[in-house]
C-alpha cells in the first residue's frame with residue numbers, strides 16, 4: 001500500500017480542495033482529471049486478468065469516487081499500477097492547472113545528461129533490427145526501438161513545474177501518475193503524450209493511433225514542407241498502416257460500424273508531425289470495458305511492432321533494458337466500463353533528483369539508423385525543453 005504522504009506533491013495546494021494536493025493529473029484540451037490521495041491500490045497481476053481485477057475491485061468497494069487511475073507498463077506480464085483515489089475532480093473544458101512555471105532546478109545547478117544507451121549503441125541496435133526485418137523467411141514487418149536519456153539535477157525535481165511547462169502544448173495530453181515506489185522512494189511518470197490508445201464512452205469506442213513522424217521546423221515554409229513530405233512518404237504510410245490494421249483487427253469483432261472515416265491525417269504537436277488515423281466504433285456488448293479494450297490492444301505496433309510477439313522478442317533482445325512504464329498506457333476507468341487510456345510516450349520516470357526520458361521510433365524496411373537517431377532525438381525535445389534543455393544539449397542537433 002502506498003503511503004498517501006509520498007504522493008501529495010504533484011500540484012500546489014488546490015484552492016478548490018484546501019489541505020489536499022492532487023496525486024494524479026491527466027490534462028487534455030477538453031478535460032482535466034485530478035485525483036487526490038490513495039484509498040486503495042488495485043492488487044497486482046498481469047494484463048490478461050487486469051479487466052477482471054478492475055471489475056472485482058468496483059464490486060468489493062462500491063463507495064468512494066467511482067474511478068481508478070494510473071498506469072499500465074509496457075510488458076504484458078508486468079503489473080499495472082492503478083489506484084483508487086480518496087477524491088477525484090473532473091473538470092470539463094480547458095484547465096490551466098493553476099501552476100506557476102517555477103524553476104526545476106535552482107539557477108547555476110549543473111544538470112548531468114547521459115544517453116543510455118549511447119547514440120552509437122542505439123544506431124547499432126537499429127542496424128541489427130533492420131537486418132532482422134530483411135532476414136529470409138522472416139515474418140517480422142516492423143519493430144519499435146527506443147532509447148533513454150538520464151538527467152541528474154542538483155535538487156529534487158519539481159513535478160508541478162514540469163507539468164506546467166509540458167501543458168503549454170494544447171495538442172498533447174499532459175500527465176503525472178505515481179509509479180510503485182522503489183525502496184520506499186516515490187516515483188512518478190510524467191509526460192505529454194499525443195496518442196490515444198482507446199476511449200470508451202458508453203457504447204462508443206475511439207482510438208487515435210499515430211505512427212510515421214517528422215520534426216517540426218520554426219520556419220513555416222520548412223515546417224509545411226516537412227508535413228507534406230511526411231504525408232507523401234511511402235515508408236511512413238506503410239509504418240502507419242500496420243498500426244491501423246492491428247487496431248481494426250482487434251476492435252472489429254467487438255464493434256459494429258467500426259471505421260476510420262477521415263483516413264490518414266496529420267497530427268501536430270509543438271515539436272513533431274505525425275501520421276494519425278481516428279478510429280470510431282460502437283460496441284456490440286456494452287459489458288466490454290475500456291480496460292478490456294486497452295488490454296487487448298496493448299502494445300500496438302506504434303510502440304512494439306508486427307507481429308507482436310516476434311517484435312516484442314526482438315525489442316527485448318536489441319534494447320537491453322526494461323521499458324518499465326514507458327510505452328505502456330496511462331489513464332482512468334470507472335465502474336460503468338468507461339475510461340480513457342493514452343499511450344505513455346514523450347515521458348520521463350522521475351525519482352527525486354533523477355529523470356529518465358524515453359523515446360522510440362518504428363523501424364521498417366527503408367528506415368535508417370541516422371534517421372531513427374534523429375527522430376528519437378526530436379521526440380525527446382518536449383521533455384528536454386520542460387527541463388530547460390535542448391536537443392543540442394544531449395549532443396544531437
Ligand SMILES: C=C(O[C@@H]1C=C(C(=O)O)C=C[C@H]1O)C(=O)O
Nearest residue numbers: 211212213302345359360361362
Ligand atoms: C514510440 C514513440 O512514438 C511512437 C512512434 C512513432 C513513429 O515511429 O513514427 C510515432 C508516434 C508514436 O506512436 C515515442 O515517442 O517514444
